[in-house]
């Protein structure tokens with residue numbers, strides 16, 4: 001018996017879906033939820049990685065990370081994960097690898113949410129600082 005047959009009221013829950021070019025193995029999605037699990041310096045470390053890897057292990061087809069700052073102006077919490085410099089890449093790659101290596105099918109995916117304070121946000125209006133768009 002397939003998982004779909006076990007759940008006749010939700011026949012699509014366990015079936016793959018396509019989001020643009022992205023194929024996801026089921027309809028279970030971890031939404032972006034801020035954890036404050038990043039390291040104090042903004043690196044994505046063991047705590048956040050283990051937290052998301054456990055969700056991948058549980059079978060979610062798609063994992064959206066919490067917001068990650070792509071510029072210092074986007075650091076809005078003490079333990080906010082940052083993706084603002086090349087030095088962060090190995091940590092982010094470790095997260096991607098941990099999530100991928102715990103899932104059974106090659107099409108499992110995670111996506112990340114990039115946050116950068118808008119140029120017209122209150123804080124920036126007050127400081128009169130402006131930033132160019134993140135690359």
Ligand SMILES: Cc1cc2nc3c(=O)[nH]c(=O)nc-3n(C[C@H](O)[C@H](O)[C@H](O)COP(=O)(O)O)c2cc1C
Pocket residue numbers: 031032033034035065066067113
């Ligand atoms: C504690 C908490 C943290 C959240 N963090 C984020 C976040 O970092 N980024 C984001 O886009 N949404 C965030 N959300 C919103 C959730 O992703 C959203 O509530 C979830 O997708 C459920 O959608 P709904 O509120 O429309 O039911 C957060 C929600 C909660 C309760």
